[in-house]
Amino acid sequence: MEKRSHNIPILFIFHYLLLSNINLSSKMAAAQTIPIRVGVILDMDGYGEMAFNCLSMALSGFYSTHSHYKTRLLLTNRPPKGDVIGAASAGLDLLKNVQVQAILGPTFSSPASFLISLGEEAQVPIISYSATSPSLSSTGSPYFFCATLSDATQVDAIAAIVEAFGWREVVPVYEENNFGEGIMPYLSDALGRVNARIPYRSVISTLTTDDQIKAELYKLMTMQTRVFVVHMLSPLASRLFIIAHKIGLMSRDCAWIVTNGITNELELLDQSALESMLGVVGVLVGSKLSIFGLWAYDAATALAIAAEKANLRDVKYIQTSTNSTDLEGFGVSGDGPNLIKTLSNTTFTGLAGNFRLVDGELEAPPLEIVNFVGHGVRGIGYWTKESGIVKELNSKSANLYADFTPKSKLGSIIWPGDTTSRPRGWVIPTNGRKLRVGVPVKAGFTEFVSVKWNADNSTRVEGYCIDIFEAVMAALPYGVSYEYIPYAFPNHTTAGDYNSLTYQVYLGRYDIVAGDVTILANRPQYVDFTLPYTESGVAMVVPLRDVKRKNAWIFVKPLTWELWLTSFCSFVFIGFLIWLLEHERNDEFTGTFWYQVGIIFWFGFSTMVFAHKEKLKSNLSKIMLIIWFLVVLILTQSYTASLASMLTVQKLQPTVTDLNYLIRTNKYVGYMQGSFVYGLLKKMDFHESRLVEYTMIGPINKANGFGIAFPIGSPLVKDVSRAILNVTEGRKIVEMEKKWLGVVNKCLDSDELATPNNLGLGSFWGLFLIAGVAAVIVLIIYVWRSLFCAPAAPDAGVAAMIVLIICVCRSLVCAPAAPVAPTPAPAAVGENVVAANEGGN
Template sequence: MSELATAENRTVVKVNVGVVVDYDRLVGRMGLSCIRMALSEFYESRSYFNTRLDLHPRDSKSDVVEAASADLIKNVQAQAIIGSITSTQANFIVDLGEKAQVPIISYSAACPSLNIRSSYFFRATENAASQVKAISSMVKAFGWKQAVPIYTNDAYGEGLIPYLTDALLEVDAHVPYRSVISNSDQVGEELRKLMTMQTRVFILHTNDSLGTRVFAEAKKIGMMGKGYVWIVTNGMTNLLSSIEPSVVRSMNGVLGIKTYVPETKGVKDFRKKWKREFKDELNVFGLWAYDAAKALAIAVEEVAKSGKFGFKRANVEGNYSTDLDTFGVSYNGQELHNALSNVAFKGLAGDFKMVKGQLRSSTYEIINIVNNSNNGLEIKGVGFWTPRNGLARNLSSPQIVSKDYSTSKNNLGPILWPGESNPQTENAPKGWEIPIKGQKLKVGVPVRGGFKEFVDVKFLPNNRTNVTGYCIDIFKAVMKALPYTVDYEFVPFVNSSHQSNGTYDDLVYQVYLKNFDAVVGDTTIRANRSLYVDFTLPYTDSGVKMIVPVKDKGNKNAWVFLKPLTWDLWMTSACFFIFIGFIVWVLEHRINEEFRGPPLHQIGTSCWFSFSTLVFAHRERVISNLTRLVISIWVFVVLILTQSYTASLTSLLTVQQLQPTVTNVSQLIKNGDNVGYLEASFVYGILKSLGFNDSQIKVYKSIQELHDAFSNYTSAHDGIAAAFDENPYIELFLRKHCSEYSMIEPTFKTDDVSRAILQVIEGTKLKDIESKWFGPEKRCPDPNTQVSSNSLGLESFWGLFLIVGVSSFFALAIHAVIFFHGQRDVITSSTPAEASTWDRICVICKVFDQKDLSSHTFKKSTTDQVLQGQGNGGVHGIVPPEVLAYTSSQPISPSSSHYSNHTEFNFVVFSSEQDQSSPEHHGNLDQAPPATALSDVQNQEARDTNSS
């Protein structure tokens, strides 16, 4: 390192930096110029820096790049190497940097694997793998299912393909072929090979020189016409501004992924300055070179604060100027590595921040090359792709704000496709095409007499046919939905007499013999057929089911009214009626005369009150608010229960009860009943394996024959008792006779699984295995075969009963707390200290059975006795002393809600001669009487109750 003296007597350290560029390529020349401009502008604005980068350029021609790099490290002692190092050239240089601990900075090497090889390699450009998500998003947006990558046979081309393949697989698109081009002479041969394939979506990942040759040849042989899709990566789109316009015109309709650089003020100013000094068009590689040089200058200044620059020489003998063993190790290589990793600033190409030795993924612009006679050549932006939001029409769209990831083509602008004249988005190429013209797909169809709804073949004059039906419409819809065009023709499987030429097995086997390319019809996927042909996914439910007649088994017995509810619901309801009666008695009998009296009377009243809620005919007035709470909830439950019972009983008495005449196959075999199957169907083999004799198996050919066979069934075994057929035929039959027949389990499977599984599940083996591990099959009623309602069970109402029970116990608990709190003195005084537990319980029961004289209901009844002159000492309206003593203990107010109707009582008290003589006595009514007076009244009341 050299030192220079400045005007301020300050020492400036010159740090050697190697610059490896290809002078023959625009990227190299532009990069070197941008590096020099960057350092000039940087140090001009930061004259106080103590370091200056001293550039040592070297030409990176492929034959001398290794020697040039070794010379920079060994002889020049470069502390870092920066340049337009390609992915292929970087392999050797990366090893040199790792050995000497010298950072290698490339603004053009995009191979994803380079950072893995060395921690001293810094990619001041984008990783090529970061654009594969943008490509796969476009493939998904337009529904292309296949894509062929075209790439060069080098590190740059091969490094991207694994990432691209994985990204395409994530969007359900696969790579049927990989086109590798070693040199330009191979381009024509490879493109002609691609023309013979079905895929029409091509992803080009080459450098600009080879890419232009590919498009020139593609235009020449007709691969830039309608139906083709070309997508190019940013290795070529970033250089479009420097490619000859005549070459770009051959790329009309091409889509490209281009690195997006915001047009900031700094970028605009630098472009103006560049155009003043150079004739070439500035591209993103120049901006990356500018930012890389600036970052290196910042890092070197940071390292210079803590140490000197230089190399530690290797301890070896001899003079081996290019031997790796003779290289020294940079003193500050690790510090410079760390400083570069920490540099962060707003660069010309965007945010500059190294993450694990490379720039973070940025936004890509999706461009469309348009060449028309009106506007000439135009590179038009049709959208953007960001790692967080996916496809977007512009970077200020609502989707960007909402952070939603999108792969919708609606987020892209109109696109001009190859061979088209007007830009459009909706009618995009399908991406797939049969390359050989004039050859149609031969599709075999069955010919049969019955069930023409599936396939109906009509023979017309001049050897023409008209094929229609459900299966045919499905096939046509599928062909129309495919992302490519398929020419096909239907060929009936018939003999010279226009009759069926064999069974369905024979028809399927024709595909194996290559007489047909495909077969369409009511063809079932079976194990034996899958041995020699492949099946698509089934578009109807597969399997064989049994169909039987149904008969009305309506409820006509005298006890049908019990059926709406199950026995457990009946019992639970009855118990809750008794329980609610008990709760009402507990809460009411101390304060309500209607719930008092002899024990039998109390039991009868409580039960009558509870059960009368069924018809809402309860007339006993309840007084306690807790009782009202319980009764309100209980009445709601009773309302739901009665309404549900009424609805279920109505259904049982009015709706027709249709039930199958036969419920399982064993019943048919045991009774020796006849069964039917469709002619030429494989179901015959299933019936034989189930144990039916040939005499029991009957054949039918159409829906009408099947219906007639059921109608002719008698005890003499004429007709059939059940029919076995594939699920689609059964459903068709039930559509015409929905109220007369029913499907019965089990289903004999014929799904398209592996051959081994098919062989197992088509017979009874699967049922045996299920019975072994899961137990015998329970007979669960099929909801589709019974239109009547099942009995209502406790499981539908236990929640309501739970609410009633909890609320009842809650009210009972509150009542108990109030009782024990109010009567604790009476219970304590009435129970000796040495009394047993049973004696204490008896005392509590006796106290609980007494009237609650503090209740306003008994105050009213006592007052009524006074008004009527009843009771001892009540003559001439004189209030008995004990009554006066008790009543005066309670405040009496006309405004009280409890006594608003008892104003006459106040008048009687005040009208006595004693009260009139002393006005001051009025105030004594609010004073509490002596405790002995209240106790005497209570004792007298208790004695009256016991005597009654």
């Protein structure tokens, strides 16, 4: 603690002790008592005088109600007359000349460290009720008792507030002294536990001028972070907030949190300071005023109880050294060890609450969270070590809010700018500094990111990911200036892998990381990613091997069973049709019943290899056979090609299709240098010795794609994510892909290397339709001529069939054509009869 004002009201203390002080002098005079000398180190200014009165009244009130006590504490004050040196001189005087059994004080944290050393040397307990620096407790001295709350007790409450509202960067603003600096290690650790970092520390001296404070606040305005934790005493805090309000740093984007160094001295803040602090959130030890006076009162009471229980006697120090110097000649108190043991076990209910020392420190009560509302403060919740942030201090309310977030457990808050909307806590800096964009430096996959150095050592960064990043930044509703900084050593080689690159954002070296950075589960622990702007994954690149599969029935696989059945029926039908047209006048198609059946099957299937030996006499048969030969030719060639493809592709199979096989056989696996694949393979139980820098069948692991990395809590993440959606849904992304990636082909999947699909009926229905139509026409002509017409000249019959075939085909395939004129009747009927007899059907 540092110097405080003397205006702290203590009237309520006098009122509390009024009845107990009646006839006090007469009672003490009549009692047989043992005086116990206790030193007090206080400046008798306004605050010191108030504290000394609290100590005196505490002892008077206590002994008036405990008149049977044999011991009586006698206070001996030694004003320090300065700071550290004066306090040390006062302490030496009390130990050497007065030989006190305990010392109350000093008031401030700065001189306490040396005084603690003196007390430990003399085995005299040092009891402080106002020095709150956590650094005092770190001395580990058993003779130091902090009868006040250490500043470290509130850091977890502050961190809980930061976590509740999702802020990820905090700037501490504190006094340049032991009081201000003592809290910083504890505050830094507490913020780290909630994943918040400290990018900058603002240190302000108690002797600084208003202009210097204004310059420091302007410096804060040039930075991105707008969440501030103020740890200072009320005089300096009043000046700070008045100036911050004037220059516009108490805006709706800012969040201000103050420690109990300010809230415990609310009565010292004038109205102008309170009005400037509208929207500030603070941590308060309790709603009572004059908390330091109450702690002084309780400290004196605790010492009086411990002195009686320890059965102290007014004895001289034991001299352990003949050295006459001040630092070694004051001896050792014989009752010191007994007194510290008794004091550690002393508990009671005091004016400031329950008094209990745990490891030499006052046990922390629940802390109230308050909101400055212009004329004072109002409570919005509490923080306890067991439950964190709660709205009410009872188990019922704790259970009621158990399923809600800490933010919802607080009451309504008025924030700076007189708004109820939560401050972002992060803004675009106003100093014109360009955002530092880190980009990877690598040898492979330069289509995504490529960094080239010019002769003047300047860099040229380009690639698919860079074009997307620039398009996204241009799509933002506001202008953002940036510059590329390659992640490389001075010799232009890469400075680390992608994990290390993204971690530089957390360390503050880069504001953004752009490039082919994959969104992985471990990386959002220290950065925030935008929405992915491309898909990503991991695949294996493996050699193919020549594999000969033994399959006795592979010859039937080129065609589907529907096509096989249709082909079989078609061959039989064609054989039957040719037999029907030829058997009446062609001796090769006559004979016994089974002979003619054999001819039908033989002739039909022999057309498949063009091996039939029978001569045809009917022109209808010849035309039908020509059409069928076309069908057979296409079928056989297609079958041959499909079978050859199957036999060839089956020989080219990947050597590895399963990662578990690689793990079991301990094979070597390659990876790209600097890629996250190395960590992924180690996580999948690949031995590190089998992993080598840089060999794809099918995805083996899904990733969330490429994203742009920002500091955690950056408001740019949402805006850039929206811009990414606009860019990726537009036509410009296609141009970028063609420019840098060309035609994007995915890697072959193992299923794609399997046997090609066999041929089905759907591929040949047109051929069978033509052959079927021709066969039907031939049958119609054959039946018509056999039943209803006289034998006609062969040329006329053939011509009629050809015309019908052409008409049917054109109707099926082409647009309707003009009707064909009928063939004129022949002039010589006799010639027709002769031709009919010779040609037959």
